[in-house]
Amino acid sequence: MAIDSEAGRCVSADVAAGIPPAAALFHSLSDQARLRIVARLARGEARVVDLVGELGLAQSTVSKHLACLRDCRLVDYRAEGRQSFYFLTRPELMDLLASAEQLLTATGHAAVLRPAHDRNSGDRTPARRTQA
Secondary structure (H helix, E strand, C coil): CCEECCCCEECCCCCCCCCCHHHHHHHHCCCHHHHHHHHHHCCCCECHHHHHHHHCCCHHHHHHHHHHHHHCCCEEEEEECCEEEEEECCCHHHHHHHHHHHHHHHCCCCCCCCCHHHHHHCCCCCCCCCCC
16 A cells, blocks of 8 residues: 555555555555644544645645545545545554554654544544534
8 A cells, every 4th residue: 555656646455566454554654644644633534725734744745645545444535515524434543553652662662643632531532523
């Protein structure tokens, strides 16, 4: 599920030279911009313009990484008029990031992968989207 630089989108595990699903999942999370997008979406849904403003990334960069995360089925969107609101599809992703934080701390490489409210409250479930 690496980004295909030619097409600017993610490719499936099958196309990516037979990368096993687990390796493809971790590869999809190996980019700092994608981790930042995931952390932001853990706080609730957002539009591309919101992510651009909050993360300081180019619109094309945000769109490309959202496409990758959608291809991995970690993120999806809902349309409201002409706007698209992106959200995390898998609450288990926050458990994975919590475990990664613990592992990195234990190995002397502490890192923050989840939003502060998620770490402080002990609640690993990301904000759920509401039905319109």
